Amino acid sequence: MITHPYTNRKFIIFFIIILVGIVFIFRLFYLQVLYNKYKFSADNNVIRYITQYPSRGLIYDHNGELLVYNEAAYDLLVVPHQVHAFDTNDLCNLLNISIGGFCNRYEKAKKYSMYKPSVFLEQISREDYAFLGEKLFKFPGFYVQARTLRKYPFPIAAHILGYIGEVTMDEIEHDSYYKSRDYIGKSGIEKFFEKTLRG
Structure with a gap:
């Protein structure tokens, strides 16, 4: 019986294709299941975790007079990895901070984490937030988180x-x-x- 030289080539080519396929499948498994660096990067590009702080309970006196209440306030957060080029002077003017103050806060946020949100400016009033909210789209990587502040209307x-x-x-x-x-x-x-009272 005569074996054709093409038959051996078919098996060799088939074997090489199967081997390359196995290598690709193993590599995909490694990247998607075992090596989670890309999952972390993908989650940070797509998912933004927001902490929702509960409002503290109100305090009344025995006559039903409100002694302590909550008022809305906002924190400006930054995720340094998501920040792109923008007009720093414009943001500093909106927040009423100096360029030096901006640089210090931004460096502190970068040292904390490039991928996790950190507080850039705390306790922005409702009025300031209304003005800032209109222009926040110009500053990628910056976003606002709602909080409440305690107010004590009577000094007694x-x-x-x-x-x-x-x-x-x-x-x-x-x-x-x-x-x-x-x-x-x-x-x-x-x-x-x-x-x-903690909510």
């Missing part, structure tokens, strides 16, 4: 009502409910009824 009984402040690392370790930048009652009624 401040020592009884107490006050709130940002949580410390010790408080975060003590109670897993809290995360960085959360507010907690520090004294008075705000502290005593913290679990009821």
Whole structure:
């Protein structure tokens, strides 16, 4: 029986094609399943996690008079990896900060993380946010997150009502409910009824 030289070539070519296919499949499996760097980059390009802070409870006196309430405020966040070229002077004028202040805040955000949002400017009032919101599209990588601030309309009984402040690392370790930048009652009624008021 005579074997054709073309038959051997067919098997060799078929074997090479199968081998290349297996190498490609293994590489795809490695990139998509085992090597998660690209998944992290893709998630950061597509998904933006937003923390929604609950409003603290209101405090009334025995006559139903409002003693402590919440007022809307906003934090300006930045994700350095998403920032593209823009007019820095324009943003500084909108935020009423200096170029040096801008550079310091931006460098601090870059040191924290290139891919995670960090606070660029805290507690922007509702009025300032309305003006900023119209122009925010010019500044990719910057976005606003809603918060609430506590307001005490009457100066009386401040020592009884107490006050709130940002949580410390010790408080975060003590109670897993809290995360960085959360507010907690520090004294008075705000502290005593913290679990009821925190939202």
